[in-house]
Amino acid sequence: MGVLNVTPDSFSDGGLHTSVEQAVEHGCRMAEEGAQIIDVGGESTRPGAAPVPLEEELRRTIPVIEALSRYCSACISIDTRKAAVARKAWRAGAVMINDVSAMTHDPGMADVVLETGAAVCLMHMRGTPETMQQHPTYDDVVREVRDYLAERSRYAPSLGIGHERIILDPGIGFGKTLQHNLELLRHLDVLAALGFPVLVGTSRKSMLGMLLNGAPPNDRLEGTAATAVWAIQQGAAMLRVHDVAPLVRFARTADAVKAGLAFSAC
Ligand code: 7PM
Numbered sequence: 001m002g003v004l005n006v007t008p009d010s011f012s013d014g015g016l017h018t019s020v021e022q023a024v025e026h027g028c029r030m031a032e033e034g035a036q037i038i039d040v041g042g043e044s045t046r047p048g049a050a051p052v053p054l055e056e057e058l059r060r061t062i063p064v065i066e067a068l069s070r071y072c073s074a075c076i077s078i079d080t081r082k083a084a085v086a087r088k089a090w091r092a093g094a095v096m097i098n099d100v101s102a103m104t105h106d107p108g109m110a111d112v113v114l115e116t117g118a119a120v121c122l123m124h125m126r127g128t129p130e131t132m133q134q135h136p137t138y139d140d141v142v143r144e145v146r147d148y149l150a151e152r153s154r155y156a157p158s159l160g161i162g163h164e165r166i167i168l169d170p171g172i173g174f175g176k177t178l179q180h181n182l183e184l185l186r187h188l189d190v191l192a193a194l195g196f197p198v199l200v201g202t203s204r205k206s207m208l209g210m211l212l213n214g215a216p217p218n219d220r221l222e223g224t225a226a227t228a229v230w231a232i233q234q235g236a237a238m239l240r241v242h243d244v245a246p247l248v249r250f251a252r253t254a255d256a257v258k259a260g261l262a263f264s265a266c
Helices: 018-032 054-071 083-092 109-116 141-158 178-186 188-192 206-211 221-233 244-259
Strands: 002-005 037-041 075-079 096-099 119-123 166-169
Touching (some): 002 018, 018 037, 018 054, 037 054, 037 096, 054 083, 075 083, 083 096, 083 109, 119 141
Parallel strands (some): 002 037, 119 166
């Protein structure tokens, strides 16, 4: 899964259409590099980030999804906590809803997932993006995240959302310290054992800066790759990454070693 942030700081808005064009170009490039899903997000879920109004989130994401679904072969995921954004994104061509609140933020989200038939990623987060990094504490982070995801993955089918549409995600960096993130990655197999595909997002995250002598986000590729290979070994099915070309190569190699087989067509 390639990350396509369509926030004002991501693409320059020099003219009426330039930022949409740049975003579509970047999304198509990630698809050519081997991303099978493009995750389009118009609301920054960065720690401490301010919420984005509905109209602004729609204005940023929908034109990009419409163009990507026309011109690019990858599946499209919408990264949103808002039901109205998810519904319009689906109409524009998105087939997956990446809701970092696991359908807890917007009471209308479960209906959208149910009615559209879209896949849904249920992610663990402690608190909200505004507050989540203020002293996160857990007795046992792996057990608490596992229990939360188990609960959300029972709730969705209780509404009629099919098991085959559910993806789980430990939410690396969302209300977690470095130690919590390391424990979750170390025991990712516990989450994979819930029986759903697990998505993992470590790409360029601050835990890697902490492990790599304060390296800035654009200097965290090796850390992203190391955690990606580890996550695959532990049973992760999807990786949410910024640097698609190198990560596809790491993942393909790790997959082959894990399976003891080479899949030439993947
Ligand atoms: C600061 C912290 C800036 C986090 C940006 C981020 C995930 C996600 C994000 C994830 C799923 C980023 C993140 N991370 N959705 N959205 N899983 N499902 O790196 O780990 O873009 S936002």
